[in-house]
Amino acid sequence: MSLGLVFSPITLATNTLNVYTYDAFASDWGPGPKIKANFEKECACVVNFVALDSSVGILSRAQLEGKSSQADVLLGLDLNLMEAAKQTGLLANHSVETSAVTVSGGWNDKTFVPFDQGHFAFIYNSETLQNPPSSLEEVVDNQDLRVIYQDPRTSTPGLGLLLWMKSVYGDHSADAWERLAGHTVTVTKGWSDAYGLFLKGEADVVLSYTTSPAYHIIAEGDDKYKAASATEGLYPQIEVAAMMKDAPNPALAKRFMQFILQPGFQSVVATGNWMLPVVELEEELPAAFDDALKPVKSLVLPAADVAQNRKVWIDEWLEATTR
Template identity: 50%
Template sequence: MTVVHAPRLKTRSKAITSKLLLLFSIVPLLSGAAEPQQPLTLTVFTYESFISEWGPGPKLKAAFEKQCQCTLNWLSSTDGVGLLNRLRLEGEHLPADIVLGLDQHLIVAAKKLKLFAPHQQSLPPLTLPDPWQDKVFLPYDYGYFAFIYDSRKLKNPPQSLAELVKRKDIQVIYQDPRTSTPGQGLLLWMQQVFGNQTAQAWQQLAAHTVTITKGWSEAYGMFLKGEADMVLSYTTSPAYHQEVDKVTHYQAAAFNEGHTLQVEVAAQLAQSKQPELAQQFLAFLLSPSAQRIIATHNWMLPVRAIKKLPPAFGQLITPRKSLEMSLETIAKQRKQWLRQWRRAVSQ
C-alpha cells in the first residue's frame, strides 16, 4: 500500500483542476468556431414595382445572393421621385446601402444632399444615346416615355403630344410629377413641346384626365381595367404584353415631336455599413445576366448590348427624336414648373 502525503495530494488536485478549467475554456471556442458565420446583409432602397413578384427584384436577389453569399434586403417607396423625397427627410438615417431607381433628371438635386459615394466602376461599352460621364450614379437601364393605348378600342391614336392634349375624346391617366419619375418625365415633355404655352396645355389636358396617380403601378393597373383610353408609360411596355400576355393590341403611340428619354440610375450611400458589398452589387447590375433580368422583368432597355433579347424588343417604336434637357436647367426650373402644373390642374 502506497501512502500519499497530504502536500503531494494537494499538488495533484490543483493540477487536475487546472486541466479541467483549460478544457472547459477551450470547448466554447471550438463550439463557436464550428458555428457558421451570419451572412452579410445589403439593403437596397428602390421603388415598389421593381421588387414586385413580376418585377426584376426577386430574380436579381436570388442571383446576387448566390454570387455574394450574403443576404439582399429591399426597402421600397411608391415611385422614383418618392425615393428622393424620403432621402431628403431621413438623410443619413435611412437604413440602406444602395439607392436604385432615381433617374438622370434627379441627379443634380440628389447630389445636393451629399449622401452618395462614387460608384468606382469601370463601365463597359454602353448602349445609351449619349456617353455616360457621371462618377457617382450608375446607369442600369433606360427608355422613352410614351402613352400606351389598346388598339382594339382606340382606332385613331394621336400622332403628337399636341394632338393628345387637344383630343377631349381621349380619356387619359398619368402620374403625379411630385412623386413619380414618369410623371416628372411628362412635366419635362410638356415643357419641351409647349414652352411658354405649357400652362394652357396642362389645362387642356386636365379637361380629359381621369385621374393622376402617385405611382406608375396604380396608373397602369387602372388602364388595364379599362378606366382610361391612354396611360403614361414607356415605349417598351408593349413588349411585356407580347412576351408575357401573348397579346399585341397594347401599343405605344409614336409622337411627331419625339419622346423624352429616361435613364434609371443606382448609387451607393456614403453611410453604407457594407461599402465593399455595395460596390459588388453595382458591378453586378451591369453584368450580362443582371441586364437580361432587368430588361425582361423591368421592361426597359438594357444599358449594354445583350444577346437574344425577346423578339418583342425588335418590334418597339423608335422615337423620331430623343428629347433631352440640361440637367442644371431642370434642377433650377423644376419647382416653378411644378407650381405651374398645380395651378393649371386645380382650375
C-alpha cells in the same frame, strides 16, 4: 411593370445589403427577386430590398433619414432626379467602369450607374381606339381622348411627362396643361395605379413606356396594346443607382454597383422591368422588343435646368390643372 407592393424592413446584419428601390422593381413579378438571387450566389450575402411607393419616394426617404440612413444603395432614380440627389451630399462615387454602357452619348457620371433605359409614351388599346394620337399635341388637344397620367411630384413617369411638355411647349406649357386637364380622367400617385386603371378600360391612353407593349406580347400573348407615336419626339428615361456615402456595408455596396452592369443584372432587365438594358448582351432580346416604338427624336432638358426649375414647373402644372 407591377401592380403590387413588397416591403422589407431594414436589416442591419453585417452580411446584408439594404437597397432602397420602388415597389414594382422589388415585387414578386418584377426583376428584383431574380437579381437578388443572382447577386447572392456570388456575394455570400443577403440582399434586402426596401420597397417604396415611387422613385421620387426613394430620394425623399434618403433625404429624410440623412446620414443615419441604413440604405447602402439607392436603385431607381432617373436622369431627372440625378442633380437633386447629388445636391443632398449623401452619395458616394462608384468607381465602376462604364465604357460599355450603350445609352445615347455614353456615360461618364461618377456618382450614378445606369441600369435600364427607355422612352415615355402613351399606351393605347388598338381594338378600342381606332384613331390613336400621333403627337403629344393630339394627346393634349383631343378633348374626346380620356387620359390618365402620373403625378410629377411622386412619380418619375409623371415628372417625365412634365419635362416632355416643357420641352415641347416651353413658355406655353401652362395653357397646354389646362387643355389636357379638360379630358384627364385622373392623375395617380404612381405608375402601377395608372396602368391598372387603363387596363380596366378607364382611359383611352395612359402614360407608360415604349416597351410596355412587349410585356403584353411576351407575358400574355396579346398584341393589341400599342405605343402612340409623337412627331415632336419622345422624352427618355434612364434609371440609375447610387451608393450612399455613409453606407453601413460599403464593400457590399461597391460590389453591387459593379454587378449592375454584369449579365446577372442586365439579362433580367428586359423581361423583368420591361425596359431596355444599358449594355450589349450575348443573347438577343425577345423579338417583341424589336417592335418597340423608336422615337423620331429624343427630347432632353439639361439636368441643371431640371434641378433648378423642377419646383417652379410643378407649381405651374398644379395651378394650371386646378383652375
